[in-house]
Amino acid sequence: MKLTGRARLLVFFAVPVALMSIVRLWSGEDALTSSDTIGASLRLSVPILLAGMAGLWAERCGVLNIGIEGMMIFGTWFGGWGAWQFGPWVGLMFAVVGGMLGGLIHAVATVRFNVDQIISGVVLNLLAFFGVRYMSDLAFVGQPGGGVSQSPPQTSAIPRFDIPVLSGGEVFGWKSPNILLNLEERGWFFVSDLAGILHGLTHNLSWGTVIGVAAVPATFWILWRTRIGLRLRSSGESPVAAETLGVNVIRLRYLGLLVSGGLAGYAGGILSIVASSYYRQGQTAGRGYIGLATMIFGNWRPVGVLGGASLFGYAEGVKLVANDAISTLFLFVALAAVLLVVAAVVNRNTTRGIVTAFVAVIAAYTYLAIDDVPESLTQSLPYFATLVVLATASQRLRPPAMAGIPYRRGESH
Amino acid sequence: MTVEGTRAKARVPLFVAVRLFAAVRRSGALWRCGVTVPPLGWVWQYLSMPDSAANGSASAHGTAPAVELHNISKGFPGVIANRDISMTVERGTIHAIVGENGAGKSTLMKTLYGLHQPDSGTIAVNGTEVEFSSPSDAIEAGIGMVHQHFMLADNLTVLENIILGAEPAKGGVIDSREAARQITELARSLGVEIDVNSPVAELGVGQRQRVEILKVLYRGAKTLILDEPTAVLVPQEVDELFENLRRLVDAGTTVLFISHKLDEVLAVSSRITVIRQGTTVGTVTPAEVTRRQLAEMMVGSDLPQPEPRTSEVLDRVRLEVNNLSVSRPGRRDLVHDVSFAIRSGEILGVAGVEGNGQFELCSALLGREHSSGTVAIDGKDVSHASVRDRKNAGIAYVPFDRQREGLMLTSSLWENNLLGQEEKFSKYGFVNVAAARAACREVISRFGVLTPNEDVPAFALSGGNQQKLVVGRTMSMNPAVLLAAHPTRGIDVGAQAAVWEEIRTARDAGLAVLLVSADLEELLGLSDRVIVMFEGSVVAELSPRDATPELLGSYMTGAKVAAR
Numbered sequence: 001m002k003l004t005g006r007a008r009l010l011v012f013f014a015v016p017v018a019l020m021s022i023v024r025l026w027s028g029e030d031a032l033t034s035s036d037t038i039g040a041s042l043r044l045s046v047p048i049l050l051a052g053m054a055g056l057w058a059e060r061c062g063v064l065n066i067g068i069e070g071m072m073i074f075g076t077w078f079g080g081w082g083a084w085q086f087g088p089w090v091g092l093m094f095a096v097v098g099g100m101l102g103g104l105i106h107a108v109a110t111v112r113f114n115v116d117q118i119i120s121g122v123v124l125n126l127l128a129f130f131g132v133r134y135m136s137d138l139a140f141v142g143q144p145g146g147g148v149s150q151s152p153p154q155t156s157a158i159p160r161f162d163i164p165v166l167s168g169g170e171v172f173g174w175k176s177p178n179i180l181l182n183l184e185e186r187g188w189f190f191v192s193d194l195a196g197i198l199h200g201l202t203h204n205l206s207w208g209t210v211i212g213v214a215a216v217p218a219t220f221w222i223l224w225r226t227r228i229g230l231r232l233r234s235s236g237e238s239p240v241a242a243e244t245l246g247v248n249v250i251r252l253r254y255l256g257l258l259v260s261g262g263l264a265g266y267a268g269g270i271l272s273i274v275a276s277s278y279y280r281q282g283q284t285a286g287r288g289y290i291g292l293a294t295m296i297f298g299n300w301r302p303v304g305v306l307g308g309a310s311l312f313g314y315a316e317g318v319k320l321v322a323n324d325a326i327s328t329l330f331l332f333v334a335l336a337a338v339l340l341v342v343a344a345v346v347n348r349n350t351t352r353g354i355v356t357a358f359v360a361v362i363a364a365y366t367y368l369a370i371d372d373v374p375e376s377l378t379q380s381l382p383y384f385a386t387l388v389v390l391a392t393a394s395q396r397l398r399p400p401a402m403a404g405i406p407y408r409r410g411e412s413h
Numbered sequence: 414m415t416v417e418g419t420r421a422k423a424r425v426p427l428f429v430a431v432r433l434f435a436a437v438r439r440s441g442a443l444w445r446c447g448v449t450v451p452p453l454g455w456v457w458q459y460l461s462m463p464d465s466a467a468n469g470s471a472s473a474h475g476t477a478p479a480v481e482l483h484n485i486s487k488g489f490p491g492v493i494a495n496r497d498i499s500m501t502v503e504r505g506t507i508h509a510i511v512g513e514n515g516a517g518k519s520t521l522m523k524t525l526y527g528l529h530q531p532d533s534g535t536i537a538v539n540g541t542e543v544e545f546s547s548p549s550d551a552i553e554a555g556i557g558m559v560h561q562h563f564m565l566a567d568n569l570t571v572l573e574n575i576i577l578g579a580e581p582a583k584g585g586v587i588d589s590r591e592a593a594r595q596i597t598e599l600a601r602s603l604g605v606e607i608d609v610n611s612p613v614a615e616l617g618v619g620q621r622q623r624v625e626i627l628k629v630l631y632r633g634a635k636t637l638i639l640d641e642p643t644a645v646l647v648p649q650e651v652d653e654l655f656e657n658l659r660r661l662v663d664a665g666t667t668v669l670f671i672s673h674k675l676d677e678v679l680a681v682s683s684r685i686t687v688i689r690q691g692t693t694v695g696t697v698t699p700a701e702v703t704r705r706q707l708a709e710m711m712v713g714s715d716l717p718q719p720e721p722r723t724s725e726v727l728d729r730v731r732l733e734v735n736n737l738s739v740s741r742p743g744r745r746d747l748v749h750d751v752s753f754a755i756r757s758g759e760i761l762g763v764a765g766v767e768g769n770g771q772f773e774l775c776s777a778l779l780g781r782e783h784s785s786g787t788v789a790i791d792g793k794d795v796s797h798a799s800v801r802d803r804k805n806a807g808i809a810y811v812p813f814d815r816q817r818e819g820l821m822l823t824s825s826l827w828e829n830n831l832l833g834q835e836e837k838f839s840k841y842g843f844v845n846v847a848a849a850r851a852a853c854r855e856v857i858s859r860f861g862v863l864t865p866n867e868d869v870p871a872f873a874l875s876g877g878n879q880q881k882l883v884v885g886r887t888m889s890m891n892p893a894v895l896l897a898a899h900p901t902r903g904i905d906v907g908a909q910a911a912v913w914e915e916i917r918t919a920r921d922a923g924l925a926v927l928l929v930s931a932d933l934e935e936l937l938g939l940s941d942r943v944i945v946m947f948e949g950s951v952v953a954e955l956s957p958r959d960a961t962p963e964l965l966g967s968y969m970t971g972a973k974v975a976a977r
Contacts, residue, residue, distance in 0.1 A: 225586055225587060226582070226585045226586050226587060227580045227582045227585050227586070227587055228585060230569075230573055230576075230577060230580060230587060231577065231578070233566075233569065233573075234566055234569065234573075234577050237566035237567070237568050237569055238564065238565065238566035238567075238569075240564055241564035241565055241566055241574070241577070242566075242577060242578070244528075244548050244558075244560075244564055245548075245552075245577050245578030245579070245628075246547070246548065246549035246552065246578045246579075247577065247578050398568055400568070401566065401567055401568055
């Protein structure tokens, strides 16, 4: 069964929303699709999204980037320091530069000296962790509120805004109506859920978040529509072919890793500037690795990464805003899995049918049998979802063919 | 360089302009050419060329040859690949370069394409002496190369592969529509149809080759180098390729092609240069020589005969396959209901266009791929046995892709030779290095692997010598059943004969062979029976006496289906 554009949109967006609505009406947990939850999910998605984009840029140019976590750590530190010293915008710029520094280290190690890409990434993660601790010792210790594991609090923040008309933003002092909030509060099937989701996405937005999400269309446009993008992708698909056509693979790999580092750094900056108001050790909390998972989940494509990041961000958002509603997520998973079983039966795909049926049974059992879901279980939900996706869709994944393989100029045996 | 100063943004207008320029110059109206003015130095050199040189190298129209090589030498550490090579390629002709593997053909062409620089000697393109420090310089001078191993990115589309490095763009944004238009136009001039938006991964070998040719033409090449273009094609595809090339030549392009298939060379080329042991033996026209004379020029001695030899097929069935099918999730049957038996002393040939299930069939027989149906070796059912158990039961394999499946490229030859025989050469888990090295030396001498010693890494060997090592390793295991996939692909005439002889000798001693080959001559010459695979099924079974290449070709392409 091959779906065309509009049908895909329906399946991937409208059906889940409808399922959510059913779950909400069934269980009475309004928080699942409330704008608060969605707003929090958006904020939590963006760092993961950017980490995924960082992975995408690196692997598209042919270099594995396990070091995203480390680049994000650089981003949180430099961002936190810059924002404390010079204000939030300069802080974000410092975050990007800090991440690019990490990217450059990775590039010099892997592209110039052909260090194993995994090892270089792991070393970078360790280097970042201990490096920023040392720098904190120099910069933050002795300052009011600062210490070896955190920076002093920032005094100003990136401005937030509401979108006019839809979510009640102000235009030249005129307070526009808040249509979406109004609809959300009605509690109607589907319509209110949709309004809640859209309201969450359109109100109390930080410019930092907006810029972060803009990385998705920007990445797509640059990599798939421009000359430099095609050359960069060719460096990851077939560097030998690219070089025989006069493409400078080495330079493009440096470029790809710098962009990758910059995106990871920005993701770190979001954590220390937008999501909080100071740098704290361990702020990244493994989001760099989750970003890599979303990259695979998203089949190395920007929109797919967005989908994966939304999934992880939503799970985190629900946990943050409505911890009690988490058990209903299992009901959602069970219903979704039942639908997938039906799809698998229609497509006569036995493996997928069995896997999804198994998931449905587990999820339904969890919902019905366990009143108090342990936090560790809910936290693992997105990983579980990624595993299921990878297990059922891995045959269709198309990673860049030569990602991870060192390339030496003029060498083709 | 003559195209200096004409680096127009769009490459096709440049191509046209250059051709126009060539036409104008041929008519002798050099000074009237307002489109492109060649550098003065070139004119001077052209005018001051001595008469004898002009007679010797230029055509009757007075145009300079497309390519001239003078005394080219090129060495690599430990070997001299090219020595004092001189040759002249006339414009608008198909010029073949023949020679055994390791004779230095590819090295020479890489020199001409700027992939490396000659140690001494000069290259002249259209009469102008040039120095290429990279392929881009060669491309700029109008020379394009289609490599033996296609240089295509599978996940990118046809269009992306073709325009890569020379993208038509406005402000950095690729103008896909313009690119598609240009490519379609070029494809039409070549006489082919191609969907520019399909990923290369979905194309067959012949189509991929066309993409490679288009890639080169797109860059405005007027001299095309093809490195063994027919090695991977079936007869029909070969005919199409030559048809395409003739069209190109008629339009003024020069084609230089490397081959060791002498029949093709004699059929299509107007001049043939023979290279042996790194140096030119001579240049002849097809009318002057017979196939045999040409081959003797190539080898430098008497020729081995690939004639069929009658053999005694014994009754004992060594490999029996019943209703074997292989499928993968989401794919139609890769191998569909294949049954056959090979007896002791028998060679069963498998013909077919690559990708019609031969690879999966061999994988399934080896136990690398899950399959349904039964497989028995020497009467022992191994349908559910592991690869190791099947190997111990006597099956051995010469892989399709020596580099991917057969060798550890960065490891030494003796370690490569040890692969799969670790048990034989070790005791208590320790390898007997001296014995392993000795075994490798034996393979090297028995199969004539050209190498200084057994310590060099496998990637340092030429493709043909790598193949000899792989075949030698397999044969030295004394198997009961041999799966030989393209056992002589890319190896020279002498080694080919040696491999054939080894297979025959082993066959006469009772070996059963499944021979997968794209070389129909080899297939018909060696096999006792031939089956043809098409889309995973066996569509015909023939005796080599009845089978002609044409007949096989029509089965292989699905044009004809026989009842078995």
